Amino acid sequence: MHDRHPWLWAAAMAAYAFLYLPLAIVVAYSFNDSRLNVEWTGFTWHWYQVLLHDKNMLVAAGNSLLIALVSCLISTVLGTMAAIAIHRHDFKLLNFMVMTPVAMPEILLGVSLLLFYIQVLHLTLGMLSVVLAHVVFSTGFVAIAVRAALAALDERIFDAARDLGASPWQSFRHVTCPLILPAMIAGALMAFTLSIDDFVITFFTAGVGVQTLPLHIYSMIKTTVTPEVNAVSTLLMLLTLALIFTAARLAPDTLKGKY
Amino acid sequence: MAQLEIRNVTRRFGDLLALDDVCLKIETGEFFTLLGPSGCGKTTLLRMIAGFDAPDSGQILLDGKDLADTPPEKRPVHTVFQSYALFPHMTVAENITFALRMGHFTQSEISARLHASIEQMRLTGKTCKYPHELSGGEKQRVALARSLIKRPGLLLLDESLAALDARLREEVQVELINLQSELGITFVFVTHAQTEALALSHRIAVMNQGRLEQVDEPSKLYGFPRNRFVAGFVGHINQLGAQVLESTPGRLRLSVPGMGDIVAPAQASSLTGQAGIFSIRPEQVRIGIHDELAGLKNHFSGKIQSVLYQGDVSVYRTKLADGVIIEALLPNSAPGRARLFEIDDTVKIGWRHDAGIFFHD
Amino acid sequence: MTERCREKYLVAGPPFLFLLLMLAVPCVITLIASMSYPGEFGGLAPFISKDTHALHGLTLETYLFFFSDFIYTEIFIKSILMAAGTTLICLMMAYPVALLIARSPKKRRNMLVLLVILPFASNFLIRIYAWMIILGPQSALSRLVNGILHMFGQAPVHLLFSSAAVLTALVYVHLPFMVLPLYTNLEKHDPALLDAAQDLGANAWQRFCQVTFPLSLPGVFAGSALVFIPVLGVFAIPEILGGTGDMMIGNLIKEQFLVARDWPFGATLSVMLTTILLLIAWLTSKAGAIHA
Numbered sequence A: 001m002h003d004r005h006p007w008l009w010a011a012a013m014a015a016y017a018f019l020y021l022p023l024a025i026v027v028a029y030s031f032n033d034s035r036l037n038v039e040w041t042g043f044t045w046h047w048y049q050v051l052l053h054d055k056n057m058l059v060a061a062g063n064s065l066l067i068a069l070v071s072c073l074i075s076t077v078l079g080t081m082a083a084i085a086i087h088r089h090d091f092k093l094l095n096f097m098v099m100t101p102v103a104m105p106e107i108l109l110g111v112s113l114l115l116f117y118i119q120v121l122h123l124t125l126g127m128l129s130v131v132l133a134h135v136v137f138s139t140g141f142v143a144i145a146v147r148a149a150l151a152a153l154d155e156r157i158f159d160a161a162r163d164l165g166a167s168p169w170q171s172f173r174h175v176t177c178p179l180i181l182p183a184m185i186a187g188a189l190m191a192f193t194l195s196i197d198d199f200v201i202t203f204f205t206a207g208v209g210v211q212t213l214p215l216h217i218y219s220m221i222k223t224t225v226t227p228e229v230n231a232v233s234t235l236l237m238l239l240t241l242a243l244i245f246t247a248a249r250l251a252p253d254t255l256k257g258k259y
Numbered sequence B: 001m002a003q004l005e006i007r008n009v010t011r012r013f014g015d016l017l018a019l020d021d022v023c024l025k026i027e028t029g030e031f032f033t034l035l036g037p038s039g040c041g042k043t044t045l046l047r048m049i050a051g052f053d054a055p056d057s058g059q060i061l062l063d064g065k066d067l068a069d070t071p072p073e074k075r076p077v078h079t080v081f082q083s084y085a086l087f088p089h090m091t092v093a094e095n096i097t098f099a100l101r102m103g104h105f106t107q108s109e110i111s112a113r114l115h116a117s118i119e120q121m122r123l124t125g126k127t128c129k130y131p132h133e134l135s136g137g138e139k140q141r142v143a144l145a146r147s148l149i150k151r152p153g154l155l156l157l158d159e160s161l162a163a164l165d166a167r168l169r170e171e172v173q174v175e176l177i178n179l180q181s182e183l184g185i186t187f188v189f190v191t192h193a194q195t196e197a198l199a200l201s202h203r204i205a206v207m208n209q210g211r212l213e214q215v216d217e218p219s220k221l222y223g224f225p226r227n228r229f230v231a232g233f234v235g236h237i238n239q240l241g242a243q244v245l246e247s248t249p250g251r252l253r254l255s256v257p258g259m260g261d262i263v264a265p266a267q268a269s270s271l272t273g274q275a276g277i278f279s280i281r282p283e284q285v286r287i288g289i290h291d292e293l294a295g296l297k298n299h300f301s302g303k304i305q306s307v308l309y310q311g312d313v314s315v316y317r318t319k320l321a322d323g324v325i326i327e328a329l330l331p332n333s334a335p336g337r338a339r340l341f342e343i344d345d346t347v348k349i350g351w352r353h354d355a356g357i358f359f360h361d
Numbered sequence C: 001m002t003e004r005c006r007e008k009y010l011v012a013g014p015p016f017l018f019l020l021l022m023l024a025v026p027c028v029i030t031l032i033a034s035m036s037y038p039g040e041f042g043g044l045a046p047f048i049s050k051d052t053h054a055l056h057g058l059t060l061e062t063y064l065f066f067f068s069d070f071i072y073t074e075i076f077i078k079s080i081l082m083a084a085g086t087t088l089i090c091l092m093m094a095y096p097v098a099l100l101i102a103r104s105p106k107k108r109r110n111m112l113v114l115l116v117i118l119p120f121a122s123n124f125l126i127r128i129y130a131w132m133i134i135l136g137p138q139s140a141l142s143r144l145v146n147g148i149l150h151m152f153g154q155a156p157v158h159l160l161f162s163s164a165a166v167l168t169a170l171v172y173v174h175l176p177f178m179v180l181p182l183y184t185n186l187e188k189h190d191p192a193l194l195d196a197a198q199d200l201g202a203n204a205w206q207r208f209c210q211v212t213f214p215l216s217l218p219g220v221f222a223g224s225a226l227v228f229i230p231v232l233g234v235f236a237i238p239e240i241l242g243g244t245g246d247m248m249i250g251n252l253i254k255e256q257f258l259v260a261r262d263w264p265f266g267a268t269l270s271v272m273l274t275t276i277l278l279l280i281a282w283l284t285s286k287a288g289a290i291h292a
Helices: A008-028 A046-052 A054-089 A092-103 A104-123 A126-152 A156-163 A168-197 A198-203 A213-223 A227-250 A255-259 B040-051 B092-096 B098-102 B107-120 B137-146 B166-183 B192-199 B218-222 B228-233 C003-034 C061-068 C070-102 C106-121 C124-135 C138-151 C163-187 C191-199 C204-232 C236-242 C249-259 C263-291
Strands: B006-014 B016-026 B030-035 B055-063 B075-079 B153-159 B186-191 B202-210 B211-216 B239-249 B251-255 B262-265 B275-280 B285-290 B300-309 B313-322 B325-331 B346-349 B357-360
Touching: A008 A054, A008 A227, A008 C070, A008 C106, A008 C124, A008 C249, A046 A227, A046 B030, A046 B313, A054 A092, A054 A126, A054 C003, A092 A126, A092 C003, A104 A126, A104 A198, A104 C003, A126 A198, A126 C003, A126 C249, A156 A168, A156 B075, A156 B098, A168 A227, A168 B098, A198 A213, A213 A227, A213 C124, A213 C236, A227 B251, A227 C106, A227 C124, B006 B040, B016 B040, B016 B211, B030 B040, B040 B075, B040 B153, B040 B186, B040 C061, B075 B137, B092 B098, B092 B107, B092 B137, B098 B107, B098 B137, B107 B137, B107 B192, B186 B192, B186 B313, B186 C003, B192 B218, B192 C138, B202 B218, B202 B228, B202 B300, B202 B325, B211 B228, B211 C138, B228 B239, B228 B262, B228 B275, B228 B357, B239 B357, B262 B300, B262 B357, B285 B325, B300 B325, B313 B346, C061 C070, C061 C263, C070 C204, C070 C249, C106 C163, C124 C163, C124 C236, C138 C236, C163 C204, C163 C236, C191 C204, C249 C263
Parallel strands: B030 B186, B030 B202, B075 B153, B153 B186
Antiparallel strands: B006 B016, B006 B055, B202 B211, B239 B251, B239 B275, B251 B262, B275 B357, B285 B346, B300 B313, B300 B346, B313 B325
């Protein structure tokens, strides 16, 4: 191949090592038979057992799953609708609105939603406020995935469907929907992953009403660091890894939104 | 009453006048072709008939009924799209029966029609295949079958042969002609390929820059083009700047710079002194070495400048004494001989007094 | 045509209304909040009040307050420098990776791209936590660094809770945002250009400087914007890994909302951050357009 200098190799490999080493350490220490993340002293499942009996952690995990599930369902519907509106009707304002939460720093969305909830809606922060906040940013990622799928299709098949007598609804049900379904599922998985991982926006919109897994991890990191954090991190990594793999397999363009 | 009538249809896209007051009548059972260069408005017109676009002004009538308020899915008109637009997630059978499944047809009716259609289109054994597994010709036949399954009164074909390679295209042309006469359905065909239009159509409308230039049978269009655009677009033609010296009933005498006087058939509207273009088809130009062309009213001497061998025919470019170049087309009837004349041969060229047309400016 | 219109509103309506309510309105509220007086018990003072002595209505006082104490401007400047540093280091680390991927055989490229993304399947906090372990006072790295310092007779240093720790984690978290746009750009380069340059006598370094790098500038700008913008808004990384002097804009905003409960000032800081980001986004899109 062209211009693949040994230096290039070395620099790139160093960057890959930089990416993986820290996570490898987290995973390794989750099996370490020591309270301190300092030295390897022996293999144990202990921290996973601790995890299984940590009530707060389990409640937080349950909340996270519920929030992720609900927000992913809503954002998949809204994101798909937005993608169709943008693709077919060239709705530029909607495109801008859908993409803004994807591009803006999370803290800005977090504080403006906090202000909105308290000052305008007089809402008690809790599950509902978090779910709505997650839908705001997840919708954009679903829309990206579905738009990519729509853009890859031959526009004329929609004309063909109408030409052959399909009503707009029939055309959606028999032609559009089956063709964008993989992208919708990929977008939904992406939304689920983002929701379950989200810290910043949840931090501002959860109040004291609800504890999620990232919020719980945050308080553990800030107060008592034990390898239990490593254990829950490892499990969370496995879950998101599985979701991302599935999403990438269904629609390779989905990941482009996030990264 | 014409089956399809286009009445004063005009359509603008911003500054571009895509269709400029187009009027057209198409009769039941006709194979009608819209021919023109890309951007001439032929596809816009087709999309309007199908219902995907609407005229800014004017009307489109089908069997005397204005179609303005009928959406595409309600029109008894179906389209074969340029890239076929087969549904990639449906099998051949599902594609073909789509229109029936969208309407209220019984299962037995659907399978009966599918069966007949598969037979007719020679798609036996392909019913469970997906579009990406088909050859170009098969895709084309599926697209046709899909559009015909509901037996529309009018079938629109948008550059439907463009995606096929040259050899297959000829085959499909024959099939298309047979199919059309068998079914008796009106075909409206859009193409930019003049040979295709000439081979297939009962009548052709030549379009340019949103206007209809001429609507005629293929032989009339080729033999008697109404203007320079049609003459140049349909087939090859020699075009020479000329001026009318004398206009008598039945005959024109023209002065062509570099050739002197020539005689051409009369044009009703041509007056003495008018400038214009004299056009003559290459196959009407004859070439000889001796005096065999002396009997023709128009004959000149020149030198063969280049020869384009095309297998069945050869095109000879002859340079006359004053630099005018005339193309002549001769069949290669003698086997094994690539050319009848060699480059730099001194030859005589000529044509009959009733050949060629004069278009005044 | 009217049917198409109805379809448009039917499809676009729900997401549009949702985002109007949950995105546009909150943004406007933030702008209004930045010009309000703080409420007595946190939150905002009411806009209309019967008590004429109570503070109400709109004001630019919070904006003036920002400039009254240099400490706020200083935090903004430090944050921008931190973001610029992160962007530069990310660029230097990401370029070789992107170039290597772009010059790998086609079948291997997706795999290599996935390898860049995969670490980010892990939670954001976990990635920060990993650096807490690595940079902790008892960690192998800390002992190594302090051992070396000891050999030269220097006092030991804390790796954790320092600007260096913050910068490291910022680079770590944002590296893929730089790799992917760069790769997307580099992948499109015509390899014949490099052949041509070599044919005309350019060595590897010259080929890079004269051909590859200038052509990749749109990717560089895109990647830089994708790193710079989120870095300017972080608060968790400085809070967990930084010391007291490593406060960034994000921390300042968070403090106003959750600790000091001075919401108008917090909103003011948000509006100022947004302004800076929009300015940067506009500049990069301009720069990108020139080079595209």
